[in-house]
Amino acid sequence: MKKFALILILLTLTQTASFAINDSIKKVYLQEAIDAALKNNIDLQAAQLDINIAKNDIKSANRLQNPEFNAFYNFGASGWTEPRTLGLSQTIEIAKRNARKNLAKSNLKLVETNVGYTKFDLKLDVREAYINLVAAKSVLATLEQQQHLQEELLTIAQKRVKAKEVPEIDVIQAEIALNQMITQVNTAKVNVKSALSDFNKIINDPNNIIYDSMDKLFSEENNFDEMLTPAPDTKFPTCDEIIEEALENRYDIQIAKQEIDVAEKNLTVVSRQRIPDIQILGGYGYQTATHTDDGRFNSGGYAGANIVNIPLFYNYSPEIKNATLKLHQAELKYQSTRNKAIKDISAAYDKFLTAAENLKYYESKILISSEKLIEISKDAYESGESDITSLIVMKQSYKSIIVGYTYALAEYYNSWTNFLREVNDENFDL
Numbered sequence: 001m002k003k004f005a006l007i008l009i010l011l012t013l014t015q016t017a018s019f020a021i022n023d024s025i026k027k028v029y030l031q032e033a034i035d036a037a038l039k040n041n042i043d044l045q046a047a048q049l050d051i052n053i054a055k056n057d058i059k060s061a062n063r064l065q066n067p068e069f070n071a072f073y074n075f076g077a078s079g080w081t082e083p084r085t086l087g088l089s090q091t092i093e094i095a096k097r098n099a100r101k102n103l104a105k106s107n108l109k110l111v112e113t114n115v116g117y118t119k120f121d122l123k124l125d126v127r128e129a130y131i132n133l134v135a136a137k138s139v140l141a142t143l144e145q146q147q148h149l150q151e152e153l154l155t156i157a158q159k160r161v162k163a164k165e166v167p168e169i170d171v172i173q174a175e176i177a178l179n180q181m182i183t184q185v186n187t188a189k190v191n192v193k194s195a196l197s198d199f200n201k202i203i204n205d206p207n208n209i210i211y212d213s214m215d216k217l218f219s220e221e222n223n224f225d226e227m228l229t230p231a232p233d234t235k236f237p238t239c240d241e242i243i244e245e246a247l248e249n250r251y252d253i254q255i256a257k258q259e260i261d262v263a264e265k266n267l268t269v270v271s272r273q274r275i276p277d278i279q280i281l282g283g284y285g286y287q288t289a290t291h292t293d294d295g296r297f298n299s300g301g302y303a304g305a306n307i308v309n310i311p312l313f314y315n316y317s318p319e320i321k322n323a324t325l326k327l328h329q330a331e332l333k334y335q336s337t338r339n340k341a342i343k344d345i346s347a348a349y350d351k352f353l354t355a356a357e358n359l360k361y362y363e364s365k366i367l368i369s370s371e372k373l374i375e376i377s378k379d380a381y382e383s384g385e386s387d388i389t390s391l392i393v394m395k396q397s398y399k400s401i402i403v404g405y406t407y408a409l410a411e412y413y414n415s416w417t418n419f420l421r422e423v424n425d426e427n428f429d430l
Contacts, residue, residue, distance in 0.1 A: 024209055025212050026209050026211050027215070028213070028214070030228055033126050034126050036211060040206065043204060044122055051108070053111075067090045071086050082287075083287050085285040085302065088281065090279065092278045094277055099268045099269045099272050103268070110261075116251060117424070127417045129195070129199040129201075131414055132195050134410075136188070136191045137192055138406045138410075142399070142406060143188050143399070143403075146395065150177055153178075154171065157171045232356040232412060239345070246423040246425075249423060252341065253338055256338075259334070260334055263323070266326065267327055273309075273319065277309045279308045280305050280306075281305070285299065285300055348421075354415075355408070355411045358412075363405075
């Protein structure tokens, strides 16, 4: 067991050293990590290009129709006395261009809102990944501390066996417990490395920079301000008191509302296809001397107008019906989004309040009692008042409590992050 554990540790250290040599590691606080993601994230940069595309679509929608060049030349006897012409024609759209432009502007607002949602979602993903990384480090630190305590217990057991105070089985039990702890520590190290990889995958920086959290672990100090989270002893309001404010900033509601505006303007664009357009034309006409009755070269101009795109055989009824249905669909989606949002916010807030209560219970009841209990158990074994089995059981229980407390802290931070995700406001003030 010891040899296997030693090999695992050496492999982990080798991989970590290689990781550090190939890339520069930058330790950051949570806000710095968020700023780095907003500045460098490749996916966000790609999403932001949609804004420029939508702006170009406005220019495209505001376009004028290109003119046409016309030439008319007669051959043979049938066109002997007819003029040859050179001219231009221009189609003028009636009540269509402005409608297209308004639709493109509305779509730009929709794209900007979607990009804002993407940016907000990235911030929350960074928060969650940062919390999970710190939690993994905290669990590792706790297990390493327990490994150290288990090593002390083995030393105590060896001394007592040497003094013939306890049987040799105490040393065997202490060694087994220590070897189990070593495997748990090795697993925790791998979990830290995995959490670090997930954290950098979220930031998605194209530069060769590896971002790492500060080594301020949960168990060292509950710095809620640094983690951008309210303290659990805050006097929290009821859900009914925050629901309207929470609904106000949700991106999905804003997006659904903007989709209604886009659908309305699209219906206008489609409906105006029924309006005919005007085509004006003009140019230069001439007859050569050989083709005139009086034997002279005659020339002059011409002008005309046509009404085009008359909705006689096809009046765009299917397109108008579909545009109307899409508008109704967008209105239903808005109602559904708002109704679901109320339930999601309520559920997320209840989960956050429960996480706060659990964390306070850990801090005020469980941790203090378990720390006293483990010290008493250790002293009792050293003095011969209890056996090693009882002490090992106590140590395992204490380890579970400390790890549980770490997970309770992570759950508290993550439940706040999830609540912010539901209200779509990273600066939501309770």
